[in-house]
Amino acid sequence: MKLRKLVALAAVMAMTMALMAGCGGSGSSDSGDADGAGVLKIGGIGPSTGPAALYGLAVKNGGELAVKEINEANPDGLQLEWMWQDDEHDAEKSVNAYNKLVDDGMQILVGSVTTTPCTAVAAEAFENRTFALTPSASGPAVTEDNDNVFQLCFSDPNQGIASADYIKEHFADKTVGIIYNNADNYSSGIRDKFKSEYEDGGKKVTEATFTDETTDFKAQLNTMKDAGVDLLFLPIYYAPAANIMTQAAQIGYAPTYFGVDGMDGILGADGFDASLAEGVLLLTPFTPYSEDENIKEFVKKYEDAYGETPIQFAADAYDCVYAIYDAYQKTGLDADASMEDICEAMIKVFTGDFTASGLTAESMKWNEAGEVDKTPKVCIIQDGKYVEQ
């Protein structure tokens, strides 16, 4: 009996292997012409499947677009190769993805996209000396103790402080409430700083929490309503935010919403009536509806290539690739330098007087800790578009 089971298992495994061999290489984009032409291999890690897929896919596409642009603009110069691996927004899978990329010859990492996986990968990259620039992992633990990891996005504490300052300045007479996900690193990270910064001014905030599984927010919303909250700060991702706005409308509660970068994507949320998001304020470094020429061009190219409007994460990834490209030119290294050499040289450039400009900011500078210094922008959603405040 047991033998038969084993045989069955083996047979299936053999079939799977055969299937895999048949499809071999179709998924990855490696071209094998690395020698001579000067190709720098940039790896990307993020969730391209699972609940956070929207972010991962945006980063994947944004990075791919930048690589394509750079390669086409200067075919004789340094060429880039974009290698993407999915991590399903899971730390264990993210480390596996990182190891896979190292196996495939990655020299510089863009990633991971989300904070907890990025924290795990950052430690591996630190030990293994890989230079990493994350487009969107905003938790403080990502850069803590890792001299090789840099953030292109604001860190969570900085987002919380910036939001609190903005609200204190522009909505001084409002009663502020927070609904946040206390099972989520990102959400509770921003909330902590927001709360301490805002309550510094002497005003209290009303709080309610939820976790990943929550789909019914009526209790939280009623708490807010009863407390007379008329400005609701939502340091959460867009999917629960969409739920909250829908259910608030159902109970006839209409506060002013204020979100952070996780709110980006709300207009594209599944089954969400985008008109409910009218008047939502959000702290985001990028708006696809900007009048800026560079952004207009990027949005057009992105829409042509992927058939959707880019979100902030795509712009972050695009900026990451350009920042890496510009910094790499300054190191004076060849494209076939080793991962370790690149890491040390890039750290020197990034912590030096290097500034990068891109879609998400005019001039970005990095400190020794790996945090970025750039100006935050607040946008309001009007007629289904982001308008800069």
Next chain:
Amino acid sequence: MADRLKKSINAKGLKGAAKGSNQYKREAIISYGILIVGYILLQLGAATGLIGRNLQGQFVPICVYMSLAIALNLVVGLSGELSLGHAGFMAVGVFTGILVSRILEESISAGWLRLIIALIAAAFVASIAGFIIGIPILGLRGDYLAIVTLAFGEIVRNLMNVLYFGLDTNGRLRFAFNHTIEGVETSGRIITGAIGATGVDKTASFTSAALLTAFTLFVVLNLKNSKQGRAIMSIRDNRIAGESIGLNVRKYKLTAFVISAALAGMAGCMFGQNYSTMAPAKFNVNTSVLILVFVVLGGIGNIWGGMIAAALLTVLPEALRQFADYRMLTYAIVLIVVMICTYNPTIKARIAALAGKIRPKKKSSGKKTGKEAA
């Protein structure tokens, strides 16, 4: 009948017991064999560079999942109860291990020693958790037990989401239910609620993980072949008959449950010591179900089957990376196909017939075991 049952549980001289002992030997040889051969092959592969970083990085998780599959088999296979909360015990082990290892970081510099102490502590705390949860619920049967264990797993995860641990300036452990812990500086924080633990000093290695799997195997196989093990299995097969010969049903079920919890806690500790960051969100019901899938796929009660299933299902999603976004879809299809092939009698018979054609020698091996039994 009751008398015979009693004898077969206690005595060794009986024919049945002798046969059982042969089966035990076979199972032990195969189980340890898989572990040892696997360990040697993987070590050789890693040393010669044949195995890349991607697979090397999975050595420890594979051992951990094997241990978990063995531990859960104790409850599901031997005791015949369904537990959907083993990720909870794993989480208890993970965070106990991280705490203990961090506390000892100052005084003990040898990583392996800290790991051993952390493992013992994890086993202890997880067994207490298993005991506390086991007492009220093991009177429950079947589905009800599954539901309560499911809830237990969720309680542990949600509790970890709001628990904050840190070392104060005097090096004493403190905890709180919010992010400001009295007397603890930011640098002294060890576990911060939903964010979990970050900056863990990794002490796990492939060798230590393989040794843990061997230890888990040792405990479970010996228990299975002991007086207690036979009592547990007889209760599983016929509770009334077991009670009629004076077996304390609760005691035996609790024994199996607590040992399984302790082993799951140890496996969790090893898992936690292999990554620099651990968030409670990882230990949701999906992880519990994944462990159960290892056991079911390997054959309930079949210890080495569970080990193979754990190893394959850990490596499979990674091996399928070239399918990019269709990876998990492919994974699910493979899982369904394997389940059908191993459990559908028609398909099983066909495959067996096919296997019989390929290997006509099968009869002689049957004769051999017949002789041994006689």
